[in-house]
Amino acid sequence: MRSFRQTGTVVTDHRFPVPLDHDDPDGPRIEVFAREVVATAHAGRDDLPWLLFLQGGPGFGSPRPSGREGWLDRALADHRVLLLDQRGTGLSTPVSARRLAALGGPAEQARYLTHFRADSIVLDAELIRRELLGGTPWTILGQSYGGFCAHTYLSFAPEGVQQALVTGGTPGLAATPEDVYRRTYPRVAAKNARFYERYPDDVRLVRDIARRLAAHDERLPNGRRLTVEGFQSLGLMLGMGDGADRMHYLLELAFADGGPELSEPFLEQVGTHLSHTAAPIHLLLHEACYGQGANPTRWAAQRLRAEFPEFAPDPDGGDPLLFTGEMIYPWMVADDPSLAPLREVADLLAEHDDWPALYDPARLRGNDVPLVASVYHDDMYVDFDLSMETVASIGNARAWVTNEWEHDGLRVSGGRVLDRLIRMVRGEA
Known part of the structure; x- marks a missing residue:
């Protein structure tokens, strides 16, 4: 681990070996990178709750912070934040034409890439959570595609989640x-x-x-x-x-x-x-x-x-x-x-005609993990009607519908979008 300081924060880099295929834990392994950020004033606190940030995409690394800024500033007020480079992105074992070519022909390369969707990302997160937190669940914050991943998380590993916050990323559970x-x-x-x-x-x-x-x-x-x-x-x-x-x-x-x-x-x-x-x-x-x-x-x-x-x-x-x-x-x-x-x-x-399920609608109907989501009425990327159908179908879920922000509301609102979601999940809004 490598730690360094930025203005108002202490940052620690983590690298985690994970199976390429979680159904074959003894098979080939890749590396997942994540960056822990904590406010300087909270650096010595062992009881500070963790927040896992799931980035939009797919295919993009997590934000590279410069101290307390934007939504991260609000998150750091009461959380230790883990910025996850989802597998294949950022400093995690990269995906590129050159590296893929070393795996063999197109069929081998395509087979390799089938392990880079939300189902694998969630299982990576669970391995990381158990290593960092033991049995303690964490809060997850999913932006855009990261929100899709959050719904996969609640479908297949809800025991790892204390509460889920989603911004501009509520998927249609059965949408083709x-x-x-x-x-x-x-x-x-x-x-x-x-x-x-x-x-x-x-x-x-x-x-x-x-x-x-x-x-x-x-x-x-x-x-x-x-x-x-x-x-x-x-x-x-x-x-x-x-x-x-x-x-x-x-x-x-x-x-x-x-x-x-x-x-x-x-x-x-x-x-x-x-x-x-x-x-x-x-x-x-x-x-x-x-x-x-x-x-x-x-x-x-x-x-x-x-x-x-x-x-x-x-x-x-x-x-x-x-x-x-x-x-x-x-x-x-x-x-x-x-x-x-x-x-x-x-x-x-x-x-490819053998994709595993990404969501479990029946399990989500019985969900008891608090889930709050900002649904942007004019979102160009994520369909409003599908999002609202999904929120209505999930137990213990609430939506905040707004046209004040576009899809990038989390990034550009100076922490206001995240603050609203945190107050919602606490029953304060």
Whole structure:
């Protein structure tokens, strides 16, 4: 273990060996990294309750703090916080095309990746909890995909949870990928409408960019060609509180050089937004977040896109060109130079037909662990109606419905979202 101090905190790094496959505890092992953070004033307290933070994604490491800031400041007032790098992310044993290649061919690589979903993440957390806390349960805080993981936790290891806090991450327990994307496309269209209402001059600018991309070979700094579909996928940012503004400021750079070519600053920033080099799991296992049982996902977002022709990558269409959102398409793997070697692996995962269950609806109906969730009414990424159906189906669960915040409310609210959830679970709100 390595400890260091930041402003107002003591930080300790932990590394835990865990089985790749928890059904084969004597088989291959990987490492999971987690960072313990405690307020300086509480550093010597052995009785301080623990809070496990489950990050959104999938495929992204936990936050890297700089002292007491944001929601972490509120959590540290009465908790010792563990920031978990879920398996395959951050400093946990990484997933990359290069490391996967050492495992063998595409079939072996795909088989390996089937062990990187919420069910395995929860079992990792239980091993870690027993090592750090013994038999004491902890509070879990799940943001976005981390909220999905929290529901998996309550389904299969509720004895490890004292109370569960969820922000923007209440899943449809039985929703298929098709169910999810049929609901997602209309929500993304609505976010596009709000964006263009705020920045009406961007309607023409977006069309001009798309026409340029359709007619010319514009390259990102990593050599990847920027296509109209790739450009549309920048809409992922529109679900954040400041997403429309950030999109506008990015677009205004497009022809900043004054010529017909797209400017280098624009292409550089677009390349950063589109790259999945640092988080390949986000592409490879995103649709698998919804996979349960014998139903393969088969690139659901791509298949269902035809049902929503308004999202066609047509630079000369009559309506505003629509950006897509958190949809994953097969060309995203093929077009990314760092991930192109994994295209066959991605296809195998899309055809995988033996996903274990992620939730136990019957057990959740009888749940007695206090569960509180912020459900964002206008959430672009997580369907409101599915979330409310799930909350209604779980024992001892309460929802706080708000449109004051977007999906990133936990991050941007300065601790107010987390404070509300803590007061709710204590019966104070």
